[in-house]
Amino acid sequence: MNEIEIDRPFLPAEFLTWLWFRCEEHGGTFELSPGDEFALAIDDGLKLHSWEGGDGDARAAFEGGTTGPTVRPEAARALAEGLLLSKARFVAARGSREWTFTLDYRLDLGGVKVKDADEEEAVDALAEKLAAVHELRLAIEHLYGAFLTDRLNAGAWRLEVYRMTEWVRGKLRKRAKSALEPSP
Amino acid sequence: MTILSKGAMSVRAFRLTKNPGQDFALAQLEAGAFAAPESCEEGTVAGWVGPDHLFDGDFNAARVRRGPYLVFGLRVDTRRVPAPVLQAHTQIAIEEVLESEGLQRLPARRRREIKLQTKRELLAEVTPAQKAYGVFWNLESRRVFLASTSRTVVEIFRARFRQSFDTGLEELSAHHLTSKLAEQLGARAELLDARALNLKQELAS
Numbered sequence: 001m002n003e004i005e006i007d008r009p010f011l012p013a014e015f016l017t018w019l020w021f022r023c024e025e026h027g028g029t030f031e032l033s034p035g036d037e038f039a040l041a042i043d044d045g046l047k048l049h050s051w052e053g054g055d056g057d058a059r060a061a062f063e064g065g066t067t068g069p070t071v072r073p074e075a076a077r078a079l080a081e082g083l084l085l086s087k088a089r090f091v092a093a094r095g096s097r098e099w100t101f102t103l104d105y106r107l108d109l110g111g112v113k114v115k116d117a118d119e120e121e122a123v124d125a126l127a128e129k130l131a132a133v134h135e136l137r138l139a140i141e142h143l144y145g146a147f148l149t150d151r152l153n154a155g156a157w158r159l160e161v162y163r164m165t166e167w168v169r170g171k172l173r174k175r176a177k178s179a180l181e182p183s184p
Numbered sequence: 185m186t187i188l189s190k191g192a193m194s195v196r197a198f199r200l201t202k203n204p205g206q207d208f209a210l211a212q213l214e215a216g217a218f219a220a221p222e223s224c225e226e227g228t229v230a231g232w233v234g235p236d237h238l239f240d241g242d243f244n245a246a247r248v249r250r251g252p253y254l255v256f257g258l259r260v261d262t263r264r265v266p267a268p269v270l271q272a273h274t275q276i277a278i279e280e281v282l283e284s285e286g287l288q289r290l291p292a293r294r295r296r297e298i299k300l301q302t303k304r305e306l307l308a309e310v311t312p313a314q315k316a317y318g319v320f321w322n323l324e325s326r327r328v329f330l331a332s333t334s335r336t337v338v339e340i341f342r343a344r345f346r347q348s349f350d351t352g353l354e355e356l357s358a359h360h361l362t363s364k365l366a367e368q369l370g371a372r373a374e375l376l377d378a379r380a381l382n383l384k385q386e387l388a389s
Contacts, residue, residue, distance in 0.1 A: 006372070010380035012358040017381070051380040082384030107358040108333045110194040126189055127251030130320045134327065137197050141356070145365050152371035152378070165386040 010051035012105040013084040015147045020070065020085055021164050030143055032094075038139050039093045042070050043100060048083035058083055073178065076171035092136065099136050107144065109137060186235040187257045188318035188331060196333050198345075200326040201352030206245065209254055209323070209349060213243045216348040218259040224308045226264055230340045232348070233257040238316045253320040258330070258341050263312040265303055273306060274299045317341070328353070 020042055022028065028040045046069045049059040060078040062069035069075055087104040089111075096117040102110040114132040122128040150156040204212070218231030218241075234240030235248055235255040248254050277298050278290060290298075318331035319341075330341050338355070345353050354360060366375040 006363055006366070006375050007359055008362060008375060008378050009359070011362050011378065014381050079383050080387055082382040084381065105358065106333070107356075107361065108194065108196060110333065111192040112195065113192045124251055126186060126255065127253060129193075130188065130253050130255070130329075131251065133193060133195060133329065134320075134322060134325075137195070137329070141361060144358075144361060148362065148365045148371075149369060152366060152369055152374040154374065161381060161386060164381075165383060168383050168387060 009105070010084065011148070011151065012107050012144070013049075013051060013086050014151065015107075015144055016085040016088060016103065016105065017079070018147050018151075018160070018164070019090075019143065020088070021167050024070065025163070025167050030146070032139060032142050037094070038143075040143075041091050042068075043089045043091045044069060045087065045089040045102060046070065046075060046085060047087040047104075048075075048078045049086050050081075050083050071171075071174075073175035076168065076175050079168045080172055092139070094135070094139065097132055097135070099132065101136065103140065107140065109133070109140070112136065186255060186318070187233075187237065187316050188235070188255060188320060193318075193331050194333050195329045195331055196338055197356040198328040198330070198342075199354045199356055200328060200349075201354065203323055203326050204349050204351055206249070206254065206323055209321070210243050210245055210248060212348045212350075213248070213254075213256055216344065217241055217243070218261075220261070224263065224304075224310075226303070226307055228260060228262045228340065229312075230258060230260045230344050232344075233259045233316055235318075238314055250320075252322050252324055254323065255318070255320050257316040257318055258337070258344065259314065259316045260337065260340055261312040261314050263307060263310055265306045265310055270299070270303055270306060274302045277302050 019040065022030070023041050030038045030040065032038050044063055046062040047059070048061070050057060058081065060074070060083055062072055062075050062078075087102060089100065089102050092099045092101070098115040099112060101112040104110065112133050114129055114136075116122070116128060116132065150160050213232045216232050218229075218233050221229050232243075233256065234242045235250070235257065238257075238259055240257070243256070248256055274295075278295060281290060281294075281298065282288070317337055319328065320331075321328045328345070330338065332338065332341075342353055342355070362375065366372050
């Protein structure tokens with residue numbers, strides 16, 4: 001490892017967890033530049049696991065279901081147990097393009113599928129598809145940069161951690177409330 | 185239809201330290217084209233293929249250039265004898281020698297020789313596993329994408345790419361991006377101090 005490269009492998013997992021929080025609490029719309037919106041939502045296939053400071057090598061996975069895995073009580077419990085999101089399937093949109101893809105703690109894009117409302121007008125469908133994958137990758141790097149800007153600023157991160165903690169607290173309250181409701 | 189046209193795509197991203205230019209890149213693809221080895225030795229052989237399929241050896245600019253991208257493939261052939269198959273054939277060969285020579289046991293050295301000979305014979309019969317992984321390269325932005333996230337394939341790709349194109353290749357892994365961004369933000373000390381978020385502890389405090 002050279003002087004610059006410092007390994008903090010939990011940061012991408014924190015980033016994914018932060019994306020989940022931002023999607024649920026702030027509507028999942030990010031500005032890549034003024035007026036240039038990138039909409040993001042978690043679709044399915046959540047995988048969480050513990051990192052430094054967590055409980056050993058705890059893991060959890062949630063998939064499918066009628067309500068979506070992010071709102072499941074077990075997902076709230078996994079967060080409350082200190083687990084971080086290590087992989088998820090996302091949907092994203094920007095302009096006429098839509099993507100579904102998985103993103104993991106290595107920031108690898110997996111299973112990328114692209115839909116473009118303008119694709120019938122494309123001269124070269126392959127070039128368009130490659131450009132769309134390239135665009136998605138740049139957008140993810142931009143969001144990671146935005147996350148790290150807050151993450152590596154002690155004051156900003158303290159505030160964000162407070163908000164994320166309240167978000168999990170809120171999820172736990174919903175979980176407790178739903179547990180008290182009589183089953184149909 | 186190309187290697188990259190079908191279905192969903194998983195990608196690993198890289199950035200080049202310099203742009204070698206299209207003409208040089210095409211010439212180097214040709215020079216580093218996949219060539220089947222004459223021998224049947226165990227191991228992996230890799231090389232570039234054209235954009236269409238495993239056996240595409242045409243690197244003409246009109247075929248490889250798609251919009252701002254050069255599109256081609258990395259072919260990786262792996263020839264290997266599965267261990268249980270080798271073990272079974274070796275055992276049969278040893279039993280044949282014991283019977284033909286009227287022996288009860290063979291010395292370890294002889295057994296090793298039989299095993300090596302059996303392996304050579306089996307390797308000559310085995311068809312290598314042949315795969316091609318799509319690559320697309322934006323010359324202007326110096327970005328290269330490999331349609332695989334397998335560690336083995338990524339390592340073969342990096343070695344092959346460096347050898348062919350005489351340029352540094354930064355893997356845009358989470359680790360690399362984190363270090364780069366921290367450097368840009370002037371936050372190396374904060375990165376060094378960073379400890380993993382634990383919402384369990386936060387909820388308890």
